[in-house]
Every structure is written in structure tokens, then in C-alpha cells.
Amino acid sequence: MEKVYGYVRVSTQKQGDGVSLIEQKSAIEDFAKKNNLTIIHWFEEKVTAAKEGRPAFNEMMALLTREKAEGACFHKIDRSSRNYGDWNRINILADAGINFYSVSDGINLSDESSRLPADILAAMSTHYIRNLRKEVLKGFYGRLKQGFYPLPAPIGYKDMGGGKTKEIDLVYGPLVRKTFELYCTGKYGIISLTEEMNKRGLRGRKGGKVTKTGIANILRNPFYIGMMKIKRTDEVFAGSHKPIVSKVLFNKTQQILDGRTHKRVIKHDFHFKRMLKCAHCKYSIIGERQKGHIYYRCHTKGCPTKTIRQEIIENVLRQFSADIALTGSQLDEIREIAQKSLEKGNDFRNKTITELKFKKTVLDDKLDKLTDAVIDGLIDRDIYLRKKEKIIFEQVELQSKIEQLNEKQEVEDHHVDKFLELLKTACIKENQLELADLSHMVNFATSNLFLNGKYIEIKTYSPFTEVLRNKKSTYCPPCRDRPRTAVANDTEDGTWVRYRIDIKKQKTPKGTIDLEEIAKSLIRSMATL
Ligand SMILES: [Zn+2]
Missing domain, CATH: 1.10.287 (Helix Hairpins)
Structure with a gap:
């Protein structure tokens, strides 16, 4: 009795060709009986044969090389190998006198007349798998997998033909980026943004005016950050095309669309709109125009916070600006x-x-x-x-x-x-500072401004906090020879500077300033960027 190994392999338990592990085994056992073979050990594999390096196969081949058995039985050639490397190893051993049987093909490699048909079968099986891979990659999902978008280019990109990466349209690409940027300023809703973008020359795919839905789709489409999402399946792929907007800008847009971020609508007359809050009720103080003057007041009924003129706020903020100035x-x-x-x-x-x-x-x-x-x-x-x-x-x-x-x-x-x-x-402009620039700077430097009776209380961001702390005007203990313009308080909630609203313009006294501390806090503040 010839001692041989049995080798079986399936890709999955419920594989399509219907030849399960058990069926393969019983076919091999039948064959062994008829041909006077004894299966001395079974090798079972549950991985693909497309790539070399199957553990059970390798183990078996190593044992055969050392002549621990006289041969091996497979169910079919395509069970033994789907790549030329494995097939080659089998042939080398066959030449050395090891018997290989392919049960259902009726092939015995030690029989010279079987070698050619066996080679053909092995070649076919290798060809089959190579083709299958090609077919898979040629299809819709295959192209997606390779980073190609198999659908018409979204606005802002150009179709370059099948199987080619979409390129950014030189005219519409920048306009799409502008769409995101404008939306993130908070000055536009979808309707006004659609008007604005049409005015700026953005057009839909068919050349007509871009619609509200079109704009909304642009703002939601992750294609612009380099991803491809298939609507029908919600599947996501990495694209090979260049992104038009940064991920930061895209995420911010999504937040605003989801209503998670407050939209800031800036009207230019009211420079301090939404900047100041009432210390009593924590609501924004609303600007209104009366007899040519701009006033801000708290709209809560019965709130003791008094109406304040824009000039008075301006005066305080100019002092704040002088206080954070450096040479x-x-x-x-x-x-x-x-x-x-x-x-x-x-x-x-x-x-x-x-x-x-x-x-x-x-x-x-x-x-x-x-x-x-x-x-x-x-x-x-x-x-x-x-x-x-x-x-x-x-x-x-x-x-x-x-x-x-x-x-x-x-x-x-x-x-x-x-x-x-x-x-x-x-520092330089001080008094000639434009109101818009002043409010821009205050927005950048502060996180909170409260109107509290006779005071305006300002909470600053780092490193402006450190600048203020270093200026003697706000931080030195009360002393007679030097008037303070403001009082700073460290609280659990950060540093607040408090200005009297009837403040008279003061020159900030000069003192030594720890520039190193300011620079360090500047670096630290970047962690939150
Ligand atoms: Zn109030």
C-alpha cells in the first residue's frame, strides 16, 4: 500500500462550486481505496490558493521533500494551486518521484502522458483567477477601489474620460472653494449663497444656473475633500483626485449645516453686535439706531442693565487695544x-x-x-x-x-x-484705528465681553492675557502715583479685565515686560488651533 497525504482546501464553508471539505475528502477516500493508497495524514486549508504561502500546503510540501510519504492526493488541480509558483514546486517533486494524484481530473503526475493535460489545467486555473481579479477591478466597484469615480464629475471637476482621475476645473474649482468659505463666514444662508455664487459665475453641470439644491449638495459632498461616497449604498472610497477644500473647512461647513454652530450675521452698522452680553441675563445686547446714534441695550424686560451708546463701548475698547499694544x-x-x-x-x-x-x-x-x-x-x-x-x-x-x-x-x-x-x-494706529478693525481685533483677542452696570468686563484669550498681565496698567497693586485704567482679576473662569465705562483716556505706563512668557503662551495657544 502506497502511503500518501490527502490535501483538501475550501475558500469558505458555503463555497459556490458545491464541493465542501467533506465531499472532497470522500472523493479522495474512494479514489484511494480503488488505487490501493493509504491516506496517512490529512492537510486541510481554508485560505485562497491565489497567493503562494498556504500554511498547510507548505507543511505538506516540506514533509514530501523529506520523503515522509510517497505522494499526495488532491481533489482537483485547482485545489492544489492557482499560481505558477506552487505548481512548479509540485512538478519538481513529481520529477523527483513523488506521486501526485488529482482525483476528479483523473490525473497522475507520475504518468508522463498526464503531465501536459495537468499543465494545461493548472494554467487555466491560474488564468481564471487572474481574469477574475481583472474583471472585478474593471467593474463599478473596481474603479472606485482604484480611486476612480465612475460617475459624472461633480461641479468643480472635469471628466477626463473613463478610468482617469477627475481634474479640478480651473474656473469652477476655485468657485466651489469660495462657496464653502463664504458659507463658513456665517453671512450667508443657502438662498443668499446661491444668489451670490450665481453672480460670481458658478454654473451647474449642464451649464445652467446653479440651484439651491445644487449648492446644498456641494456643501455636503465629501468628494471635495478627496473621498467618494456612493449614495445608493452609503459606501465610502478614497479618491485619487485632488481635494478642493480642506478637511477643516469641510467639517466646519457640516457643523453649520447641522446647526451645531451658531451662525454669526454681521451687519456693518452695528460694529459691536453680538459682542457684548448683559451681565445680568447673559443675553446679547442688541444694537439699535435712534436719531442718528447707535445704542445697545438689553432686551430682557425689567433688566437693570442700562442702554449704552456705541461711542462709549468704542472708547473702552480703544483703551483695551492700547493696553495690549507692544512696541x-x-x-x-x-x-x-x-x-x-x-x-x-x-x-x-x-x-x-x-x-x-x-x-x-x-x-x-x-x-x-x-x-x-x-x-x-x-x-x-x-x-x-x-x-x-x-x-x-x-x-x-x-x-x-x-x-x-x-x-x-x-x-x-x-x-x-x-x-x-x-x-x-x-500699537501704531491707536486713535485712527477703524471701527471694523477694532471690532475684528477684539473678536480675535477676547472670548467674552459683559456689560455690567458701570463696567465692561472683558475675558481675553491667551496670549493677550499674558500681555495684559505684563502691563503695569492693569496688574500692579493700587498705587497713588500711577493711575490704573483697568483692574484684572484671575478667576477659575480665566482672567477678566474690568474697565469703567466712563474711562478717561490714559497713556499706558511702560514697565518691564516678560516677552518670553508672552511668546510661550503664544505657542501654547496653538494647541487649540
Ligand atoms: Zn439684561
Whole structure:
């Protein structure tokens, strides 16, 4: 009796060709009986044969190489190998005298006349799987998988023909970005934004005016950040096209669309609209025009907070502006300190980017394996789709982290510039500062302004807080020779500066200022960008 191994393989338990593990085994056993063979050990495999490196197959081949058995039985050639590497190994052993039987093909490799038909069968099976993969990749989902969008380009992109990446339209692409930007200013609703974008020349896919729905669709479409979402299935793919808007801008847009962020509508007459709140009832103080003057008042019935004229608020904010002003050389020094510390951060950032890129390639491999698995029927389509979406999502996350890190440098430089520029504005212009610039600066520097009886209370952001803390005008203990313009209080809720509303313009006294502290707080404040 010839001692042989039995080798069985299925891709899944409920595989399409209906030949389960048990059926394969019994076919092999029948064959063994008839041909006087003894199966001394079974090797079972439940993975695809498309790629080399099946554990059970390898183990069996190693044992055969050492002549631990005289041969091996397969159910069918395509069970033994679907790649030329494995087939080659089988043939080498066959030449060395090991017997290979393919039960249902009726092939015995030690029989010379069987070698050619066996080669043909093996070639067919390799060809079959190669083709199947090609077919899968050629289809709708295959193109999506490769990053191509098999549907007409969304507004802002151009179709470049089948199987090619959509390119950004030089005219409409920037207009689409503008659509997002304008929407995020909070000055537009969908209707006014549609009007504005039509005025600016944005057109729909067929060349007509862009509609409200069109604008709403643009604002919701993740294609503009490099992803492709198929509406019907809600499936998400990573696109090969260039994004038009940043993920930050897109997310902000989604938040506003979802109503999670308060829209700020700015009317230019009322410069301090929505800036001041009533300390009593915490509602915004509303501006109104009376006899050519602008007044702000709390609209809560019976609230003791008195109406205040815009000029009075302006006066206080100008003083605040003078209080956070620094000289040109002080600003230069802060910039220098900040930049040195930012450079250190860059080294660390580059290391992180390399790590993230590596993680992305690992996910690429995972996706490949997953595709193989579905091609071989190892997993069913539902699981495949779910797993794939998860991987794609992770990849897009990684990519956006990489982009964010890349962007961060720019954002940080911009932040430093903006901070210094605002302080410069405060310093140089002082009295000629335009109201719009003044309110812009106050918005940037403060998180809260309260009207509280005779006082306006201002809560500042870092590093403006540190600037104020360093200015003797607000922080020195009361002393007779030097009047204070404001009083600062540290509370659990941050630092508040309190100005009397009938404040007389004061020159801020000069003292030593800890520029290092200001620069450090500037760096720290970037963590929240
Ligand atoms: Zn009130």
C-alpha cells in the first residue's frame, strides 16, 4: 500500500462550486481505496490558493521533500494551486518521484502522458483567477477601489474620460472653494449663497444656473475633500483626485449645516453686535439706531442693565487695544522666541508624518488581502463591504492627519503673524484705528465681553492675557502715583479685565515686560488651533 497525504482546501464553508471539505475528502477516500493508497495524514486549508504561502500546503510540501510519504492526493488541480509558483514546486517533486494524484481530473503526475493535460489545467486555473481579479477591478466597484469615480464629475471637476482621475476645473474649482468659505463666514444662508455664487459665475453641470439644491449638495459632498461616497449604498472610497477644500473647512461647513454652530450675521452698522452680553441675563445686547446714534441695550424686560451708546463701548475698547499694544522691537523679539520653539516642533512633526505614512501602506496591504478574500469567496460581500469601509475610513483619517500636520506649520506661522500684526495695529494706529478693525481685533483677542452696570468686563484669550498681565496698567497693586485704567482679576473662569465705562483716556505706563512668557503662551495657544 502506497502511503500518501490527502490535501483538501475550501475558500469558505458555503463555497459556490458545491464541493465542501467533506465531499472532497470522500472523493479522495474512494479514489484511494480503488488505487490501493493509504491516506496517512490529512492537510486541510481554508485560505485562497491565489497567493503562494498556504500554511498547510507548505507543511505538506516540506514533509514530501523529506520523503515522509510517497505522494499526495488532491481533489482537483485547482485545489492544489492557482499560481505558477506552487505548481512548479509540485512538478519538481513529481520529477523527483513523488506521486501526485488529482482525483476528479483523473490525473497522475507520475504518468508522463498526464503531465501536459495537468499543465494545461493548472494554467487555466491560474488564468481564471487572474481574469477574475481583472474583471472585478474593471467593474463599478473596481474603479472606485482604484480611486476612480465612475460617475459624472461633480461641479468643480472635469471628466477626463473613463478610468482617469477627475481634474479640478480651473474656473469652477476655485468657485466651489469660495462657496464653502463664504458659507463658513456665517453671512450667508443657502438662498443668499446661491444668489451670490450665481453672480460670481458658478454654473451647474449642464451649464445652467446653479440651484439651491445644487449648492446644498456641494456643501455636503465629501468628494471635495478627496473621498467618494456612493449614495445608493452609503459606501465610502478614497479618491485619487485632488481635494478642493480642506478637511477643516469641510467639517466646519457640516457643523453649520447641522446647526451645531451658531451662525454669526454681521451687519456693518452695528460694529459691536453680538459682542457684548448683559451681565445680568447673559443675553446679547442688541444694537439699535435712534436719531442718528447707535445704542445697545438689553432686551430682557425689567433688566437693570442700562442702554449704552456705541461711542462709549468704542472708547473702552480703544483703551483695551492700547493696553495690549507692544512696541515694534518687543514684537520682533517675541517672534524670534516663538519661531525658535516652533522649529523644535517641526522635527517631531516630520517624524510623526513618516510613521503615519507607514501605517497607510500597512492598510493598503490589508485592502489587497481583503480583495483576494472576496475574489476567492473566503468572505461574503457584506462582511467585505463593512471591513473595507472601515479600512478606507482609517486611511482617509490617516491622510487627513498627515495633511493636517503639513498644514499645521503654515497655520502656526500664520497664527504668529496674525497675533503680532494685531498687536501692531493696536500699537501704531491707536486713535485712527477703524471701527471694523477694532471690532475684528477684539473678536480675535477676547472670548467674552459683559456689560455690567458701570463696567465692561472683558475675558481675553491667551496670549493677550499674558500681555495684559505684563502691563503695569492693569496688574500692579493700587498705587497713588500711577493711575490704573483697568483692574484684572484671575478667576477659575480665566482672567477678566474690568474697565469703567466712563474711562478717561490714559497713556499706558511702560514697565518691564516678560516677552518670553508672552511668546510661550503664544505657542501654547496653538494647541487649540
Ligand atoms: Zn439684561
